[in-house]
Amino acid sequence: EESLQLMLQCDVVVYNISDSLTKEQVEEATGAITAFEAEMDSFSSKKILILVSTVMTCAVTKPRDQVRLRDNSVTVDSNKRGLMERCVYIQEDPDALLTEEEYRRRRPLPIYVVASGLQYGKGEHLLHYFFKMSWLMQLPEVPLFGEGTNYLPMIHVNDLAGVLQNIINLKPRSKYILAVDDSKNTLEEVVKIISETLGTGKLRKVPEYEASTMAAFQAKEWASLSVDLRLESFIIKDSFSLKWTSEDGLINNIESIVEEYRSARQLLPVRIFLFGPPAVGKTTVAEKLCRHYKIHHIKTREVTEEKIAQLVSGITQSTQQQANFAPLVLKKRSTLLSCGGHLPDHDLFEILQEKLNSNPCKNQGFVLDGFPNTYDQAKSIFSDDDALDQDRMFKQPVCNKAIAPEHMIVLEATDDFLTQRVQGLPQSDAEKMLYTQEEFVSRLKTFRQLSASYDSAADYFDELEIHPDNIEERKQRLAEESAERERRKKATLAEMTAQYEQWQRNLAEVKCQEEELMEACALPLRSYLMKTVVPPLSEALLDCSKIKPEDPVDYL
Incomplete structure (x- = not known):
């Protein structure tokens, strides 16, 4: 009763039953319409009631080339019929039928029904499972339930809001309006692009019944994702002045859709640069940070080894291509091993940028362990070339915000402490970590010289207003x-x-x-x-x- 009184005070009422269509919601919407009709004589202004429904009302409609008439009826296959048994049916009410005289004397209430496609954007709803599994990357392949060959009618929530706004402003003659975008994509194509943008890009087809056993979807949600319809909305195209957010669908606008999902779900990556002298304990701290925040540990040696392994395993092309490409790969690998795990800077920068731009680092974040060391190295890795061309008049460096760290942690210790710590290591560990007497003294001296000359990586980030959290100073x-x-x-x-x-x-x-x-x-x-x-x-x-x-x- 309270909700009804509030609705009667409004000139426009939008009733949404598209998210979770239940029998109770249908009865509630029907009751609201009946109450509006009963109060029509007391209205001092025109009222508009907009019911946002779903395209599931058309779910049993067969494509034109598959429609078969038999005794003036449309046959529906058993699989589709079984699917629709999970949807809500409205029983015909004999009391609601009008005689011909009553129909001529009726005063129709301005009611618009908007059949909305499957909605996406601003955090998702039905597609949240696929976004979540791709973002987490806990499985090497994202599950695709069924064959995924069915076509999904879809619309962005912003575009659906634009349709409602146009109905309010234009008051079209047609009372039933189909709200879908121009995309004609299958479920497999949609899940594939989500996995490629957020995850590994790999799919694994599993039987449909596992959608419920894996607690991925409720029955009604999966019924919506199993619909197979290719629809076009002529009224929206011909009559409405709609400023589209995603006219050509989710696949062609996946980057912006993913950003909306991250923003709505607060899935913001944690990007940390860990800096300090050799043997201060950067790797230990980095591992603890990674465990706490569930982010990725980036070490230059492991990243370069991983890339070389990918290059070697990727030589599966023609014999001529193998002959041309293999020496280059082997040369890089031999360079890596002979230089103690360090490639030339330009190769290392390219490999590191590729790693930081990978989906795991973009999704969860990373801890960059002790590299880059110098100002020029940091500038080469994180500078944004496009923005740099536009902002050359400014002295402040311009960074690529997609991969640049947002936090810098500096670990500091005295030379005596570091030297004693290295001297306490077994000889085998010292050689493996490049902490022999000669190597450690040289590395420590280089680090102190860079810090004293304001030419370290920390100085680069300091110019970007990314100021360090110095652990010792903080204590x-x-x-x-x-x-x-x-x-x-x-x-x-x-x-x-x-x-x-x-x-x-x-x-x-x-x-x-x-x-x-x-x-x-x-x-x-x-x-x-x-x-x-x-x-x-x-x-x-x-x-x-x-x-x-x-x-x-x-x-x-």
């Missing part, structure tokens, strides 16, 4: 702040104690002064009593004690 600052809070607490407590003691002394002094004042005020009265009252009273009391009258008070 010292926290200790200083804690000591300052303790000092203030003690000072406040001492001040309060002194004030309380002073208050007690003042109170005692006031009480003493009051007593002295009372004694001073009582002296004249005491003198009068002693001279005038006490002598005769004493004599009367003595006589009273001798005579012992029956009424001593009266005798006195």
Whole structure:
């Protein structure tokens, strides 16, 4: 009743039953329409009721080339019929039927029915499972339930809102409006592009019944994704002035759709650059950060080894191409191994950029472990060439925000501490980590020189206003702040104690002064009593004690 009163106060009411079509929702919408019709005579202004429905009402419609008439009826195959048994059917109400006379005398309520395609955008709904599985990348292949050859009628939620706005403004003659975009994509194509943009790009077809056993979809949700319709909306194209967000569908606008999904679901990557001298413990801290935030650990040696392995395993083309390509790959691999895991800078930059642009790093984020080291290396990896051409007049570097770290953590320690730590390593570990005496001293000296000359990678990020969180300084600052809070607490407590003691002394002094004042005020009265009252009273009391009258008070 309260909802009805609120709706009656509005000139336009939009009733949405497209998200989860249930029998209760249909009955509620029908009741709202009936209540509107009953109140039509009391309306002071025109009312518009828009019912956002779903294309599932057309789900059993066969394509033209497959329609077979038999006894003036359309035959539907058993699979499609079984699917639609899970949908809501509205029983015909005999009381709602109108006679011909009643139909001519009726006052129709302005009601528009919008048959919406499967909605996407702004966080998704039906497609959320595929987005989630692609983003998490917990499985090497995204499950595709069934064959996926069915065509999905779809529309972006912004475009659906635009359709409703046009109905309100234009009030078209047609009361039934189909709201779909121009895409004619199958379920397999949609899931494939989602997996390619967010995940590995691989699919694995599984039987339809596993959609419920894997708790991926409810029955009605999967019924919507199983619909096979290719629809066109002529009214929207011919009559509406619609500013499309995704006119040609999800596949052609997948990048913006993915960004909307990340923003709506707050799936923001955590990108960290970990910096510090050799042997300070960057790798240990990086591993803990990766476990805590569930992000990816980027180490140059592992990244280059992974890339070389991909290049070697990828030589599966023609014999001539293998002969031309294999020496280059083997040369890069031999260079990698002979240089202690370091490729030439231009090759390493390219490999690292490719890794940072990969879907895992773009989805969850990464910890960049100790590389780049210099200002020029950081600039070569993270600078945005297109923006750099436009902003050459500015001295501040322009970075590629898609891969540039948002946080920088600096680990610091003294040279003596680092040297003692390296000396405590076994010889085999020191050689493996390039921490032998000569190598470590050289690396530490180079790091200190870069830091002193303001030519380190930290200086590059500092110019980008990505300021470091220095762990040692933070600990010292926290200790200083804690000591300052303790000092203030003690000072406040001492001040309060002194004030309380002073208050007690003042109170005692006031009480003493009051007593002295009372004694001073009582002296004249005491003198009068002693001279005038006490002598005769004493004599009367003595006589009273001798005579012992029956009424001593009266005798006195």
